[in-house]
Amino acid sequence: MFNINKIAVICGGSSSEREISLKSGEAIHGALMNLGFRSEIFDFNKLNNLENLQSFDKVFIALHGHEGEGGKLQENLESLNIDYTGSNFKGCKNTWNKEICKNILNENNIRTPNAVSTNLLDNFNKNPFDEFQNKYGYSSNLFMKPAEDGSSIDIFKLINNNDFLHAKKSIKDSKRNFIFEEEIVGKEFTVSVINNNCLPPIEIKTENDFYDYDAKYISESTNLIQARLNQQELSEINEISLNAFHSLGCKNWARVDFLQDLDGKFYVIEINTVPGMTSHSCVPKSGSFLGWSYESVVMEILNINE
Numbered sequence: 001m002f003n004i005n006k007i008a009v010i011c012g013g014s015s016s017e018r019e020i021s022l023k024s025g026e027a028i029h030g031a032l033m034n035l036g037f038r039s040e041i042f043d044f045n046k047l048n049n050l051e052n053l054q055s056f057d058k059v060f061i062a063l064h065g066h067e068g069e070g071g072k073l074q075e076n077l078e079s080l081n082i083d084y085t086g087s088n089f090k091g092c093k094n095t096w097n098k099e100i101c102k103n104i105l106n107e108n109n110i111r112t113p114n115a116v117s118t119n120l121l122d123n124f125n126k127n128p129f130d131e132f133q134n135k136y137g138y139s140s141n142l143f144m145k146p147a148e149d150g151s152s153i154d155i156f157k158l159i160n161n162n163d164f165l166h167a168k169k170s171i172k173d174s175k176r177n178f179i180f181e182e183e184i185v186g187k188e189f190t191v192s193v194i195n196n197n198c199l200p201p202i203e204i205k206t207e208n209d210f211y212d213y214d215a216k217y218i219s220e221s222t223n224l225i226q227a228r229l230n231q232q233e234l235s236e237i238n239e240i241s242l243n244a245f246h247s248l249g250c251k252n253w254a255r256v257d258f259l260q261d262l263d264g265k266f267y268v269i270e271i272n273t274v275p276g277m278t279s280h281s282c283v284p285k286s287g288s289f290l291g292w293s294y295e296s297v298v299m300e301i302l303n304i305n306e
Contacts, residue, residue: 003304004037004057004058004083004302004304005037005038005057006037006038006039006040006055006056006057006058007032007037007038007039007040007056007057007058007059007060007302008039008040008041008042008053008056008058008059008060009025009028009029009032009039009040009041009042009059009060009062010025010042010044010047010059010060010061010062010063010068010073011024011025011026011028011041011042011043011044011062011063012025012042012043012044012045012046012063013043013044013045013063013064013065013067013068014044014045014065014067015064015065015066015067015068015149016065016149016153016154016172017064017065017153018064018065020064020276020278021062021063021064021065021068022043023278024062024064024276024277024278024281025041025062025063026041027277027278027279027294028060028062028277028298029041031294031295031298032060032298034295035295035298035299040056044063044067044068050076050077050080050082051080053077053080053082054080054081054082056082057083058083058084058085058302058304059077059082059083059084059085060084060085060298060301060302061073061074061084061085061086061274062274062277063274064274064276065149066096066148068274069092069095069096069272069273069274070092070093070096070148071088071089071090071091071092071093071096072089074086074087074088074089074092075088075089085252085253085301085302085303086251086252086253086254086273086274087249087250087251087252087254087273088249088251090249091248091249091250091251091254091273092273094248094249095248095250095254095270095271095272095273096148096273097147097148098115098145098146098147098148098179098270099115099117099147099177099179101248101270101271102115102179104247104248105244105247105248105268107247108243108244108247110240110243110244110247110268111240111265111266111267111268112267112268112269113181113182113183113184113259113267113269114132114135114136114140114181114182115179115180115181115182116128116131116132116135116179116180117147117177117178117179117180118147118177118178118179118180119177120175120176120177121168121171121174121175121176121177121178122174122175124178127161127164128142128144128158128161128164128180129142129158129160129161129164131180132180132182136182140182140183141157141158141159141182141183142157142158142164142180142181142182142183143155143156143157143158143180143181143182143183144156144158144164144167144178144179144180145178145179145180145181146173146176146177146178147176147177147178147179148176148177153172154171154172154173156170156171157183158180181269184259184260184261184267184269185261185262186259186260186261186262187203187259187260188203188204188206188257188258188259188260189201189202189203189204189227189237189257189258189259189260189266190202190204190255190256190257190258190282190286191237191238191241191255191256191258191286192253192254192255192256192275192282192283192286192287193241193242193245193250193253193254193255193256194252194253194283194297194300194301195252195253195300195303196242196245198238198241198242199283199286199287199289199290200226200227200286200289200290201226201227201229201234201237201238201258201286202224202225202226202227202282202285202286203224203225203226203227203228204223204224204282205223205224205225206223224280224282224285226289233260233264233266236266237258237266240256240258240266240268241256244256244268244271245271248271250271250273252301252303253275253283253300253301254271254272254273254275255271255272255275255282255283256268256271257269257270257271257272277297277298279294283297284297287300
């Protein structure tokens with residue numbers, strides 16, 4: 001018998017990733033039921049009092065966006081002595097904000113693409129290419145990204161300032177901070193880390209300009225394949241993944257996203273403390289390369305003893 005039996009799954013919420021979170025939550029809930037646990041699923045929008053979760057042995061957090069990855073939920077659960085999956089307040093805070101994340105990566109000599117930050121985008125009336133040139137002394141195509149968001153929402157590739165002006169008019173929410181990050185030309189990878197172990201890296205192949213929302217959740221042409229890396233590259237990407245994981249204060253599980261340039265250098269672009277867990281998401285896909293079922297991946301994340 002396991003030392004826990006009753007598990008609550010939190011998902012949904014009000015972020016731009018709500019639908020993906022609901023799908024992840026449903027999949028996790030189904031897996032828990034198949035594994036013999038007593039499981040109940042909660043939409044965060046309807047969860048009025050976290051004290052209602054005190055009757056559960058553990059909470060499986062499948063809540064994306066600031067509500068699930070910003071750290072406040074974890075802090076509140078800890079104040080109620082409720083056990084949960086994933087990183088604590090510190091790890092979530094450090095990874096959720098891209099500027100903070102990049103600063104910590106740079107402080108720990110972990111390569112990440114150079115970037116410049118805005119305050120409120122509505123008030124940013126400069127040329128981002130000039131700002132990048134002034135700070136780093138060279139020019140680059142840029143990616144405009146919200147400082148705090150996930151699932152590639154409101155991300156635009158910019159080749160010139162006209163692209164920026166168009167993107168500024170097209171984004172869903174301009175009343176927040178953004179970063180302008182240099183383009184790294186090459187391959188895209190992701191590494192799932194569960195309890196200090198790296199699962200086989202995935203190479204992401206898409207016909208889109210980059211791995212945007214359409215490529216992640218809509219396009220039928222996106223392929224997630226086991227990365228064909230030589231032993232040196234494999235050792236390097238795994239070492240960087242664990243260094244980033246620990247430097248940012250992550251716990252239990254996370255997903256580390258990479259770019260590899262044409263010279264073979266790896267760059268960490270972000271760390272997700274509550275990765276997607278739909279049946280087609282990267283974490284269960286990585287587990288499948290080890291012969292793990294979806295239920296096996298869920299068990300590994302739960303990190304419980306018999």
